[in-house]
Amino acid sequence: MNSKKNSEHLNKGRNRGFKILNKEDIIFEKDLYLNLTSNSRIYKGWLESENKKVIFKECIIEKSKNDAIKLVCNELANAIFLSKKDEIFMEFYGLYIDFDPQNKEFTFGFAMEQCDIDLETAIKEKLLRSDKNIEYCIDTLLKGFKLMHDYGIVHRDIKPQNIFVKKYTDGWKFKIADYNASSVVSKGTAIFSDLALTNKFGQPTYLPPEVYSQMDGEELPQRIIMNKQKSDVYALALVFLELNIQDIPFHTPIEREQWMKDYGWNYINNEIKANWLKELLTLMQAKNPMERKRLSELVKIRKSYQISV
Incomplete structure (x- = not known):
């Protein structure tokens, strides 16, 4: 690409709120950080124009x-966006x-921004x-994913990874990332919304029962696909459980279902002392998606406990 075209693309990018980068502006670390798939990889490096440590994700596509x-x-x-x-x-x-x-x-x-750990x-x-x-952490993630839903974007691959x-002198900061499975459920909120609807889901371990039990090959029934917001709620509840247990106690949907049956609900009812968290997890983990609250409702429930303190 010649310098004139480079300049034109750079200006267009700035008008959209991001930059078109020259690869020469990037200093890659020698070693590959993470090999996601055969055509997708992540590097750590330094971005000269921002004077910051960054993560670079590359996707090679025919x-x-x-x-x-x-x-x-x-x-x-x-x-x-x-x-x-x-x-x-x-x-x-x-x-x-x-x-x-x-x-x-x-x-x-x-x-993208480089964080310390996942x-x-x-x-x-x-x-x-x-x-x-x-x-x-729970309050931050609850508000963050609720904000995504407010903009009409569903993550569809919520998991601890x-x-x-990021560690700061005054505490931790939490960041949401990885939108490769995300979709837009309402128009006019994000760029490229017409490209966003896809049957692709993330890691099966965090899929809700109504989705996992009805998966057939790579395709999902349309009525299940349209219930993506409630899928996010279920996955986020599993993350909250793991936070409290301080462990990842399951690695497959079958293990998860067995763990919830044998231990999970007892843990919620007997081990979690905070009433606000017990109520949230009960509402978020409902097997029937119609009984699962939306994140906007869950944030209100959480605020009601904070006000009453």
């Missing part, structure tokens, strides 16, 4: 794979797009042991 390109565009669009709305969402710094004419492949690369690591290493830290943690 030109003919229109659906895959749409998914990446959807992820980028939601990352850009949410980054400008609230600090709970991982900051987005910019992107670069390359095309290899020989292999007929696009490379989409985007730079929530799964924090749980496994028992870094958030105090009730105060756990309560702050997609929530990140």
Whole structure:
């Protein structure tokens, strides 16, 4: 791409609230940080223009794979949109797009805020042991995912690995990220909303019973797909449970169902002392999605306890 075109794209990007990056502006760390799939990888590095440590995600996609390109565009669009709305969402710094004419492949690369660890690591290493830290984390995530839903965006892949943690002198900060499975359920809220509806879901472990039990191959019934907001609620409840247990006690949907049957509900009823959390988890974990409260309702319930203190 020549310098004139580079300049034109850079100005367009700035007008949208993000930058089109030159790869020369990026200093990659030598080692690959995380190999997500055969065509998706993450690096740690340094972004000269921002003077910051960042995470770089690269996706290499064949030109003919229109659906895959749409998914990446959807992820980028939601990352850009949410980054400008609230600090709970991982900051987005910019992107670069390359095309290899020989292999007929696009490379989409985007730079995001670098955090210290993910929530799964924090749980496994028992870094958030105090009730105060756990309560702050739950309140932050409850409001953050509620804000996503307010903008008409459903995450659909809520799990500890997609929530990140930054350590500051005055405490922890939590960041929501990874929108590759997200979808837009109301128009006019985010960029590329017409590209966002997809049957792709994230890790099965955190899928609610009504979705997991009716999965058939890669396709889901339309009536299940349209209930995505309640799926987020169920997944978030599992994350809250793990926070309180300070462990990841299940790794498959079958293990999870058995764990909930043998131990989970007893844990909620007998081990959790805070009445507000006991009520939230009971409402969020309802097997019938129609009985599960929306995040906007759950935030109100949480506030009612805070006011009464």
